[in-house]
Amino acid sequence: MALILFNKPYGVLCQFTDESTGPKRPTLADYIKRPGVYPAGRLDLDSEGLLLLTDDGQLQARIANPRYKTPKTYLTQVEGDPQPGALESLRRGVKLKDGMTLPAEVKRIDPPADLWPRDPPVRFRKSVPDCWLQLTIREGRNRQVRRMTAAVGLPTLRLIRWQIADWTLDGIAPGEWREI
Template sequence: MRDRRYIPQYIIFYKPYGVLCQFTDDSTSPRPTLKEYIDIPEVYSVGRLDFDSEGLLLLTNDGQLKHRLIDPQFEHPRTYWVQVEKTPTEESLQKLRSGVIIQGYRTKPTIAKLLDTEPVLPERNPPIRFRANIPTAWIEMTLTEGKNRQVRKMTAAVGFPTLRLVRVAIAHLSLGDLAVGQWRNLTPTELQELRLKVIPRRLR
């Protein structure tokens, strides 16, 4: 039976570069964690963003919702803006869409398109390392799975290493006007739509 003091929490956070998706770091050289930004007790990230990735992170203490969002059988889209070395060809983008082989596993179909202009994003700290003789480009990728460092492995597999990776949406949730390092509660409408997407009617 749940503690009567239990209050469900649902928040989105703009994770900065160089922050762990956890609240503690027991390594010998501790790195920045979520604790430095979020003061709500007992919420946990739904899925992860790598230490060197940025963007939207969903956190909750609702175990049922978290399970539905991270269980592979309940596919939900995650959208990323990816800065890569060189400019991908249409052939390379089609390979991403069809699925690429990573360590013996073929990735599921992906939406991948070249962005016409560089997206408006805060400067990364530290900035990426530019090489004058190698151009860069931005791809928008939408995946329905989230294996370890998958986006980076996919772009590398087609010959375009990732330089910067920003998750901009999870399902219908987006960064909106959040600043880097800021978080907010989901609105009632956002939460209702999320529940409709991931929880069967009989379990609501």
């Protein structure tokens, strides 16, 4: 069984081919030259961080299927200064167009000191504060973290998945991967 921990850079598709008719975008094939592995879950084009790939279909389903409630932890830079009520809403679950989310674990954190710069950089506005949150969810709806933070008045500026279950990005630079 193969399990690969990949630090997906911003702007990379979570698939091995780009079927769009426009300009070709970077894909997993540009980084991972290991046949027979497939992503267990997805990250949006504009999200970064931990993506697990495996050749084990059962493990892939266990990681990606929401019924297993695998915890996924994100570091998210949000626009605004979160008030206790906004964070409490995330902890209780947020009503989205596709229904209530499960409760999230959330806390405000200091800006991560050893985080790589994003290319392109996040837009900075002197008149609008921003901060970092650590958010753990146990679902995997489409753009869920971004929709949850927006629903409580804190639009996401940068989103990095740091951990899935016990696997983390520790020691893996953007575009790099490690097989375990």
